[in-house]
Amino acid sequence: xxxxLVPIKLARTVAVVAALxxxxxxxxxxxYVSNQLSDSVSIIDTGLGKVVATIAVPGKPAGVAVxxxxxxxYVSTPEGHGFAVIDTEKRALIARIKVSDxxxxxxxxxxxxxxxVADWYENxxxxxxxxxxxxxxxxxxxxxxxxxxxxxDNRWLYVANRxxxxxxxxxxxxxxxxxxxxxGAHPFGLTIDSRGERLYIANVQSDDVTVxxxxxxxxxxxxxxxxxxxxxxxxxxxxxxxxxxxxDGSVSVIDxxxxxxxxxxxxxxxxxxxxxxxxxxxxxVANWFDSTVSVLDAKTLRVINTIKTxxxxxxxxxxxxx
Numbered sequence: 387x388x389x390x391l392v393p394i395k396l397a398r399t400v401a402v403v404a405a406l407x408x409x410x411x412x413x414x415x416x417x418y419v420s421n422q423l424s425d426s427v428s429i430i431d432t433g434l435g436k437v438v439a440t441i442a443v444p445g446k447p448a449g450v451a452v453x454x455x456x457x458x459x460y461v462s463t464p465e466g467h468g469f470a471v472i473d474t475e476k477r478a479l480i481a482r483i484k485v486s487d488x489x490x491x492x493x494x495x496x497x498x499x500x501x502x503v504a505d506w507y508e509n510x511x512x513x514x515x516x517x518x519x520x521x522x523x524x525x526x527x528x529x530x531x532x533x534x535x536x537x538x539d540n541r542w543l544y545v546a547n548r549x550x551x552x553x554x555x556x557x558x559x560x561x562x563x564x565x566x567x568x569x570g571a572h573p574f575g576l577t578i579d580s581r582g583e584r585l586y587i588a589n590v591q592s593d594d595v596t597v598x599x600x601x602x603x604x605x606x607x608x609x610x611x612x613x614x615x616x617x618x619x620x621x622x623x624x625x626x627x628x629x630x631x632x633x634d635g636s637v638s639v640i641d642x643x644x645x646x647x648x649x650x651x652x653x654x655x656x657x658x659x660x661x662x663x664x665x666x667x668x669x670x671v672a673n674w675f676d677s678t679v680s681v682l683d684a685k686t687l688r689v690i691n692t693i694k695t696x697x698x699x700x701x702x703x704x705x706x707x708x
Contacts, residue, residue, distance in 0.1 A: 415664050417706045418459045420447035421696025428695040435691050439477045443470045449492040450705040462492040483519050485512050493534035504531035523561050527554040533575040537582040546573040567603040569596035575617025579624040588615040607645040611638035619660045621684035630657040649687045653680040659701030664708050672701035
């Protein structure tokens with residue numbers, strides 16, 4: 387019996403083709419950027435570095451929360467009095483849910499089972515079942531709640547109350563506010579580290595960031611940044627905090643170990659939403675006036691790409707899929 391040998395060059399070619407095919411099957415994370423002035427959401431393929439789809443979303447979309455399981459993206463619609471639901475596989479708007487008059491901040495629980503929507507006018511947070519899309523509970527918080535984030539262990543929900551200059555800590559088991567901490571003037575965006583130990587709050591009017599002990603709700607530091615800080619995101623194993631400064635067209639970089647400002651990155655005009663890629667190194671910033679997204683390298687502190695999106699890109703919240 388004779389044995390056929392495959393030529394070395396042919397074998398190598400087959401291996402390369404197989405590797406390329408496998409890489410196509412592993413999709414890059416997607417970024418969902420709300421464009422408030424054009425009533426749309428741009429979907430960015432982070433691997434290709436460009437917009438691959440645009441979905442019409444009525445109601446002046448603002449806040450964004452991608453479910454950790456990757457199946458849905460929720461977008462708050464202030465003029466639609468609630469939020470929109472995007473099916474990430476179909477890349478289509480599949481539902482519009484009315485919740486309240488002033489829906490703005492939005493977040494999803496770590497287990498993807500609950501959606502949280504802050505009502506700017508009613509001073510409440512609605513808890514919504516992600517499967518039935520019905521409101522389970524409404525929780526009273528401070529004045530003009532904006533940014534929301536759940537703790538990694540799904541035990542607590544933290545809410546920035548802009549006009550109360552405070553942050554509420556909600557016990558998700560009881561649905562009641564457990565503690566409230568005073569922070570800087572007009573807190574808006576906030577984030578939490580991967581261990582659930584520290585909260586970072588961007589205070590728009592006092593141009594600083596408050597660092598809270600998430601357990602005790604005590605201030606650990608207050609750090610000056612640029613003009614009108616809007617939102618914040620962590621990168622590089624929680625070692626760097628990046629904060630968007632609306633009136634500076636910049637992003638402040640804070641060393642989380644020393645709690646000092648160590649850098650400043652120039653981006654587009656009126657940067658607002660900021661979110662970290664799952665690689666923990668690249669950070670995406672939505673620029674409102676420029677209608678673009680800046681892609682930052684958190685290690686080199688450089689802008690490595692600028693992506694054109696829709697008019698009034700805001701993307702307030704966690705807008706990149708895992």
